[in-house]
Amino acid sequence: MIGDTERSIPAVTAAPGYAEFLESYCDKEQPLLIKGLAKSWPAREKWISKGLRSDLHSLPSVRDRGVFFVSRSPVLEQDIEMPEFLKEVLSSDRIMKDSVAWRFWVNSRNNRTEFHYDTNAENVITVQVKGRKEWVLVSPDTPLPCYPFTNFSLLKDEE
Numbered sequence: 001m002i003g004d005t006e007r008s009i010p011a012v013t014a015a016p017g018y019a020e021f022l023e024s025y026c027d028k029e030q031p032l033l034i035k036g037l038a039k040s041w042p043a044r045e046k047w048i049s050k051g052l053r054s055d056l057h058s059l060p061s062v063r064d065r066g067v068f069f070v071s072r073s074p075v076l077e078q079d080i081e082m083p084e085f086l087k088e089v090l091s092s093d094r095i096m097k098d099s100v101a102w103r104f105w106v107n108s109r110n111n112r113t114e115f116h117y118d119t120n121a122e123n124v125i126t127v128q129v130k131g132r133k134e135w136v137l138v139s140p141d142t143p144l145p146c147y148p149f150t151n152f153s154l155l156k157d158e159e
């Protein structure tokens, strides 16, 4: 809990349509939790930590950035069932502009990622394929002791 400003994030069990996503969430900068989005993805069975790491290492477009793997083009699409609204999000430059990057965070139990700004990605869409993760989202106006990606982009050398 962060002071008295804690708010919960609205949760739905079915993906919204693209227009609803834009109007009700994206345009209002309102985070949204879609429960069970990946529950029927082949990735849930296929992505075992060690094998996934070596699969990612074998793909030419993927770079191992230490804390995550990144690719500027889609990879492992056969393991993913992309919801319609997300296909539209990814094919439009309205939401992601030119910062679309696929990142794979392959972490072990009890991993903790420190607070950071993702200034190179105006919006972040994250799918928790396996396991659990607690997220703490903080207003950009709130000063935090964190490593700020304010002056540079981790993805710059991929362009």
Ligand SMILES: O=C(O)CCC(=O)C(=O)O
Binding pocket: 103, 105, 107, 112, 113, 118, 124, 126
């Ligand atoms: O999965 C994590 O530990 C961090 C993910 C994250 O920071 C991001 O997607 O920008």
